[in-house]
Amino acid sequence: xxxxxxxxxxxxxxxxxxxxxxxxxxxxxxxxxxxxxxxxxxxxxxxxxxxxxxxxxxxxxxxxxxxxxxxxxxxxxxxxxxxxxxxxxxxxxxxxxxxxxxxxxxxxxxxxxxxxxxxxxxxxxxxxxxxxxxxxxxxxxxxxxxxxxxxxxxxxxxxxxxxxxxxxxxxxxxxxxxxxxxxxxxxxxxxxxxxxxxxxxxxxxxxxxxxxxxxxxxxxxxxxxxxxxxxxxxxxxxxxxxxxxxxxxxxxxxxxxxxxxxxxxxxxxxxxxxxx
Numbered sequence: 054x055x056x057x058x059x060x061x062x063x064x065x066x067x068x069x070x071x072x073x074x075x076x077x078x079x080x081x082x083x084x085x086x087x088x089x090x091x092x093x094x095x096x097x098x099x100x101x102x103x104x105x106x107x108x109x110x111x112x113x114x115x116x117x118x119x120x121x122x123x124x125x126x127x128x129x130x131x132x133x134x135x136x137x138x139x140x141x142x143x144x145x146x147x148x149x150x151x152x153x154x155x156x157x158x159x160x161x162x163x164x165x166x167x168x169x170x171x172x173x174x175x176x177x178x179x180x181x182x183x184x185x186x187x188x189x190x191x192x193x194x195x196x197x198x199x200x201x202x203x204x205x206x207x208x209x210x211x212x213x214x215x216x217x218x219x220x221x222x223x224x225x226x227x228x229x230x231x232x233x234x235x236x237x238x239x240x241x242x243x244x245x246x247x248x249x250x251x252x253x254x255x256x257x258x259x260x261x262x263x264x265x266x267x268x269x270x271x272x273x274x275x276x277x278x279x280x281x282x283x284x285x286x287x288x289x290x291x292x293x294x295x296x297x298x299x300x301x302x303x304x305x306x307x308x309x310x311x312x313x314x315x316x317x318x319x320x321x322x323x324x325x326x327x328x329x
Contacts, residue, residue: 059102060269066136067097067269071297072324073132073145077155079317081148084157087307089129091233091292092121092200094272099198100133103276108138111165117195118168118184122177123202123231124158125309130167131155139166175208177201178228182214185226196280199228204236207245215257219285227279228287231266235294235305250289259287266290298323 054062070093078084100106104117121130128148135142140154147153154163158172169184171177181199188195205211218226232250234241241247251261262278264271272290279286294308295301298320312320 060273063094063097063101063269063273066101067093068297068325070097070129070132070136072321073135073142074128075298075312075317075320075324077128077131077145077148078311080146081150082311083149084128084311085125085309086128086298086311087235087294087301087305087309088123088126088202088231088233090296090298090301091266091294092126092129092231093296094267094269095200095229095231095290095292096129096133098269098272098276100137102273103280104198105195106137106166108166111139115193115195118181118197119200120169120171120177120181120184120197121159121200122171122181122228123174123200123205124170124172124177126200126202126231127155127157127159130159131164134164134166137166140164174202174205175210175214179210179214181228182218182221182223182226185218185223186221188225189223195225197226199226201228201230202236203230203232203234203241203247203250204244206230206247206250212257215254215259215287219258222285224283224285226285227276230287230289231292232289233292233294233296235303235308237305237308239305254287254289259285261287261289263289264291266292267296 074089106116148155159167161167161170169180178199181197185197262275264275275288301307
């Protein structure tokens with residue numbers, strides 16, 4: 054597959070992930086759309102290109118790990134895991150139902166392919182550091198990718214982890230900030246500003262790669278560079294909350310609101326066709 058074909062394939066993967074996210078949240082009438090849709094390119098590039106994983110051996114000790122530290126974005130993770138074959142795609146339609154293994158936040162004890170239970174903001178990144186250090190101590194070369202929300206960066210635990218990672222040279226830990234600039238109650242700039250974000254990470258001695266998180270070429274290149282560099286690297290991905298659905302974009306109301314039938318049909322049409 055040529056590089057151009059790869060990028061086109063990953064773009065289509067991201068589009069289908071978005072469709073699956075809307076479908077499962079609509080059926081459940083519960084779940085987090087905005088922050089799942091903003092991360093589609095990142096998750097598609099990781100699961101269909103960058104990460105070394107084997108759906109037939111989900112506990113492979115040498116696999117790369119992915120932790121959505123912003124665990125409320127579970128729908129985009131579940132969509133990717135199903136598409137990679139960790140469990141049947143039909144399971145997606147059981148999201149948040151009693152007895153389903155697809156809970157509102159990821160649970161490593163219940164869902165194949167989930168590397169870390171997450172949802173309490175900040176803790177996923179700290180757990181990722183532990184995994185990265187364990188790999189170094191054991192002489193393994195796996196990478197640990199952590200998806201961070203920009204609102205999540207308000208948590209002090211994020212910056213404690215950032216300090217510790219540099220101190221212990223956890224170069225196999227790669228945080229990716231889904232910088233969509235909108236959190237639960239409104240714009241990040243109004244709730245608790247985090248700018249200048251690049252300067253903050255640099256002050257903690259991280260090498261910063263700043264990209265358009267919806268430009269698949271930039272996402273793929275940044276992930277490859279982060280893996281190649283022998284230092285602590287953070288990717289700041291500028292994204293759009295609710296990306297791909299016009300009436301959801303940049304609106305905090307869609308952080309955790311399910312669509313009604315009319316909104317669902319319109320969203321699915323915008324994402325490339327009618328409802329399933």
